[in-house]
Amino acid sequence: MAFLSFTLALSHSFLHRHVYKSSTPTTTTQLSRPPHWLSPDPLVLPPIRIRLRRRLVSFPPCIPRSSLTSATAPLLQDAGATAAVLAGAYSLVLTFDSLTQRNLIQQSLSRKLVHVLSGLLFAACWPIFSNSTRARYFASVVPFVNCLRLVINGFFAADEGLIKSVTREGNPKELLRGPLYYVLILILCALVFWRESPTGVISLAMMCGGDGVADIIGRRFGSMKLPYNQNKSWAGSISMFICGFLISIGMLYYYSALGYFRLDWIWTIRRVAVVALVATVVESLPTAEVVDDNISVPLSLLQYRLWENMNSESSLGTRVRCFRYSVLDFLLATFEEGDARIYVSDFLTFDKNNINFWKARNYEEDKGVVDLRELKERFLVQGKR
Numbered sequence: 164m165a166f167l168s169f170t171l172a173l174s175h176s177f178l179h180r181h182v183y184k185s186s187t188p189t190t191t192t193q194l195s196r197p198p199h200w201l202s203p204d205p206l207v208l209p210p211i212r213i214r215l216r217r218r219l220v221s222f223p224p225c226i227p228r229s230s231l232t233s234a235t236a237p238l239l240q241d242a243g244a245t246a247a248v249l250a251g252a253y254s255l256v257l258t259f260d261s262l263t264q265r266n267l268i269q270q271s272l273s274r275k276l277v278h279v280l281s282g283l284l285f286a287a288c289w290p291i292f293s294n295s296t297r298a299r300y301f302a303s304v305v306p307f308v309n310c311l312r313l314v315i316n317g318f319f320a321a322d323e324g325l326i327k328s329v330t331r332e333g334n335p336k337e338l339l340r341g342p343l344y345y346v347l348i349l350i351l352c353a354l355v356f357w358r359e360s361p362t363g364v365i366s367l368a369m370m371c372g373g374d375g376v377a378d379i380i381g382r383r384f385g386s387m388k389l390p391y392n393q394n395k396s397w398a399g400s401i402s403m404f405i406c407g408f409l410i411s412i413g414m415l416y417y418y419s420a421l422g423y424f425r426l427d428w429i430w431t432i433r434r435v436a437v438v439a440l441v442a443t444v445v446e447s448l449p450t451a452e453v454v455d456d457n458i459s460v461p462l463s464l465l466q467y468r469l470w471e472n473m474n475s476e477s478s479l480g481t482r483v484r485c486f487r488y489s490v491l492d493f494l495l496a497t498f499e500e501g502d503a504r505i506y507v508s509d510f511l512t513f514d515k516n517n518i519n520f521w522k523a524r525n526y527e528e529d530k531g532v533v534d535l536r537e538l539k540e541r542f543l544v545q546g547k548r
């Protein structure tokens with residue numbers, strides 16, 4: 164996953180030069196219908212307007228000075244934000260290592276607090292990155308660097324402080340399981356969902372806030388075990404549901420207050436309650452030997468959101484085709500100048516209507532770019548065979 168994040172970042176910057184040059188917006192495209200998360204009342208909120216920035220220029224480009232400034236400002240902002248969040252991550256682990264060293268908190272509590280705070284603070288920092296389509300790649304550098312740190316220390320045990328504040332028994336090999344899966348999910352959420360979709364924020368809130376609190380409460384008050392899993396308790400699961408739900412709503416409110424989401428709160432609260440229940444049930448299952456809950460919880464939410472948003476009349480074949488289109492569009496978006504928001508929201512609300520939307524969308528033919536319409540038609544024909 165980490166390799167993917169850098170590959171996408173590198174290929175995006177490379178292909179970006181050869182396929183499209185972003186400059187002044189030439190067209191605006193209105194989504195065929197607002198994603199589920201938007202208030203359904205068009206009178207209340209203007210629908211999202213997505214700018215598809217695409218214009219062909221001669222290469223090498225003669226960029227006026229003002230464009231240089233507008234081109235470098237986001238780059239500097241993202242580089243500064245990446246450095247700041249990296250420093251924050253290092254300081255967080257250092258702080259809990261120091262508290263553990265001074266026996267001010269137990270190692271197990273230290274680890275869980277790092278578990279709860281890391282992902283939530285990481286998601287809370289996303290708004291300090293620029294509005295560039297590359298910002299998500301800069302942000303994903305932070306969990307990627309920590310991924311490297313965990314792998315290196317998992318094999319060579321260089322950083323005692325990291326091992327003490329992030330493992331249960333101080334065994335370096337532990338870094339290669341829960342903590343490593345945790346940062347890989349952070350990379351996934353930053354790259355795929357970023358600030359455009361509540362799904363990424365909610366997945367992190369449930370994995371970090373919900374699962375982390377379940378451990379803290381369950382260890383202390385979990386005398387009544389679950390009938391189907393003697394390693395988990397009612398206290399742990401109920402606390403996961405309540406805290407996961409509240410933290411998810413809190414994160415959604417934070418992003419709404421910053422203008423990223425416009426939510427129909429009655430609908431959203433009901434939806435988040437269902438999502439929190441799904442995550443709590445998945446976390447409570449006796450599957451620890453098969454898959455870590457740092458993977459099963461967020462991925463189960465993604466799966467639930469995807470199938471929940473598929474058009475209910477869609478046949479399985481259409482669903483599979485929709486899913487394949489979504490992946491294809493996301494990959495094309497990653498390699499194009501197209502604004503990823505239009506792809507990610509469709510990735511989550513993809514259904515037969517969206518296929519028509521994509522077909523209707525105009526793509527400028529350019530020798531370097533495959534006509535998505537033609538590609539889709541071919542895809543659809545293949546799918547029908």
Ligand SMILES: C/C(=C\COP(=O)(O)O)CCC[C@H](C)CCC[C@H](C)CCCC(C)C
Nearest residue numbers: 251252255278281284285306309341342345
């Ligand atoms: C202890 C952790 C996971 C263990 O999970 P589990 O086995 O208990 O289910 C979390 C490991 C966190 C990692 C070492 C540091 C991650 C930092 C993050 C990418 C960025 C945080 C930035 C913010 C500003 C503090």
Ligand SMILES: Nc1ccn([C@@H]2O[C@H](COP(=O)(O)OP(=O)(O)O)[C@@H](O)[C@H]2O)c(=O)n1
Nearest residue numbers: 374377378381382385394395396399400447
């Ligand atoms: N739903 C839950 C989750 C955890 N717990 C408690 O927290 C401990 C650690 O939970 P876990 O195995 O999910 O730990 P992580 O995989 O999240 O690190 C369990 O052994 C239980 O004592 C609980 O009682 N109920």
